[in-house]
Amino acid sequence: MQKRSFIKSLGLGLMGLPLISSAGPFTSKKPTILPKPIPAGGTIGIVSPSAATADRMQFQFAKETFEELGYQVVLGKHVKSRRGHLAGTDQDRADDLNDMFRNSAIDAIVCIRGGSGAARILPLLDYQMIQQNPKPLLGYSDVTALHAALYSQTGLISFHGPNGTGSWNSFNVKQFESIFVNKILHDFANEQVKGDDLIVKNNRTSTIYSGVVKGRILGGNLTVLSSLSGTSYYPDFSDAILFVEDIGEDPYKIDRMMSTLRLNGTLSKIKGFIFGQCTDCNPSGGFGSLTLDELWEDYILPLEIPAYKGAMIGHIPKQFIIPHGAIVTMDADKGSFQLTQTIFQ
Template identity: 50%
Template structure:
């Protein structure tokens, strides 16, 4: 699940036109497009848009999980392929995605895993086909590239949550059934379990600045999102609720990426902010490091918007399934996100 996006000099060059005001910073908002709801017995497509799966047993587990949830399964032609570290060539992986969106019998698309490589597909996707037959898309981590591009180009609400080969534990299954099958207006609140502690220590949310804010959700994996800077595949940030998470990134890289978000104007446009988990993001050896807390203090607190950290979002076993592009209310004092509108048609 570990992936790392390195930003080079090209990123800095791509930001110059924005800062000079000669081109729009973010893709134009097209308005929300909602997928139809899921029903037991629907067909779910399994695709691998990013890294290859190193064990075919993971592919079997992904199929069995979807079947156990009550769905028929259709697999992408190349979902078990390999091209270097990727699950097939760009054309193969994009072709599988386009085929699933074009297939009228497929009602949801679940990404088998993340890793890296999804951004390579963005110019190859058939956005007209996605608009013609909108459907559920589920995944996280590197799948952030797909969430961002599809939101920017079509306005379709997609879903940031467990991958097919990941853990379908009780918490994740409950989230899935309540959201997709019962179509509840979800409230996302961290599970309370102090264990043998007098007060709960782990899985806590921490308020950065109190208050409430409403807006459409945008975000996902910090590294993947920032790597889209300067492209037409990054959605608008104006009035949005930004959520972020990451894995295996040293604090100095987290700081650099927040600096990019600040310089490109994204942070000054948002209405609220949620940071999930930064797994394996501890400082390395050397002269010391900024902490994640200090980084958020530097970039988020001065915005004077409702914000909190510690949400169950990210590379963790139990995670929220969030509607990217859905309208939500953030309560930074309570540490919650609450859906305000249905995210499915009908």
């Protein structure tokens, strides 16, 4: 994920573009909008709101994946376009997403990949139209920008989970069917396989602060989320359960971003905290580094709210499909959270 390019493109992309909302750093809460369920044999629209996909076979893989799940697949008009590192111009990528929401024949939308660039299209989305045509949108990483914008501008629940080119292993497929097909109030607990070791070591969670809490789950990629701070697309985290993950960031950068969330008031608003995985986030060079555990001691422990780390959220093959904006109950000691109400109309 080219997040350094994202930071630069965010500033360049928003220059000269009119904002749809003139709200401050925190938009007022909007009534939650539930997406329509995906009908059996329905149609999945695939878009590319961020970086371009160099390997054209990835489009075929994504198409075959959802056909194997029993759906028809339609590719966005500009999904194979390219402008620099982006999948076409900002207008092209925004048009594809708007068209998928507007088209009544499309039942759900899947982002083929993340990368960087989704924030550039936020001012170009037709939020009033999207609000009138609620449907599931699935993706993660840079797609965090879309989840934040959809929730802050419309109240729509979207889904933080595997992209179209991601791994659709048995764990992810089973989750997809549980949530979208069977519409179960899913329990998000890490898969743990003991293997040949005396104890379970893989996918372990660790309690940061004990407790059980109920709230609206919001968040995503920490880099992308913190980059939206101060814009009208940043969600209102009042009484929310914040979840974050990241990839390829030194702990000092995670420190900087958590500091942003404290300074902009997010951490003082939340009721619970879940940290997923920080893939390849090892310290490099310098005079030493704070550990991630020390960062949670600095930023999360003083809040005295239920919190845990190690959830299957992030740049990993098996990852949770989280209904972003849904109400869940989180148990920090068990290291799990569960949907408490229906998430579809």
